Structures are given as structure tokens and as C-alpha cells.
Amino acid sequence: MTEKKSTKGRKKGPEKVTPEGGSKNIGIEVTPPESRCENDKHCPFHGTQSLRGRMFQGKVIRSKVPRSAVVEWGWKRKIPKYERYEKRRTRVIAHNPSCIGAQEGDVVKLMETRKISKTKNFVIISREK
Secondary structure (H helix, E strand, C coil): CCCCCCCCCCCCCCCCCCCCCCCCCCCCCCCCCCCCCCCCCCCCCCCCCCEEEEEEEEEEEECCCCCEEEEEEEEEEEECCCCEEEEEEEEEEEECCCCCCCCCCCEEEEEEECCCCCCEEEEEEEECC
16 A cells, blocks of 8 residues: 655645845846844845735825734825815735835835735835835
């Protein structure tokens, strides 16, 4: 009788290795952070998180939860019937890598990524001056 090996769990692919002391190229023209984060696999610069989708710019409203931030940006929607515009806003929860460390009031660029948790599918990629 032959024994079958268990195939539980996912097969892991090759690990992406970042250059020593530096950060990898994420494919977007942003300045990489000077500091290095440790043990953060969701960091696009020092971890294995890949970016895709749309890029937004917004303001950090809250950053009390570790490695997370609530980012908000406003936009205008036209109401054709009244020929006027109304102000709307979008709030998302984004991953805040420790190498970027955005605080409340900072203007940040964030980009869409795969789901990190139930409500988190954005990652902060840079702080604007």
C-alpha cells in the first residue's frame, strides 16, 4: 500500500528577495522610503505585496490602529436636473507600512492591491510634502 502525502494548504512560490539595504522597484515613479520596515509582508517596497488597479491621493483622517490608516478624499458629482454639483467624499482603510509611517493630517498617495483583510485593500505608497 502506498501512502499519500497531504496536500493541505497552498503551495508557496519562490520568495521575492529585496536588495540588501534597499527597496525593490514597485513599478511606479515614487521615491522609496529611506527607512526599512522589518517583518511586514504587506509593504510594497520591502515585502511581497504587489500593486494593481487605481491610484488615489487623499488625507489621513485616523491612524490609531497599528499599520492602518483611514484616508479620505473629496470629489464632485454633477446633478443634471438642477445643473449643479454636489460634494461627495470617499473614505477607505489602507495599510500604513512602518517605513512610511503616515500620521493624521498627512497627504498621501495610495494604490489598490489585493485584499489584505476584510475591509483593507489599499496600501499607502508615499507621503506628499
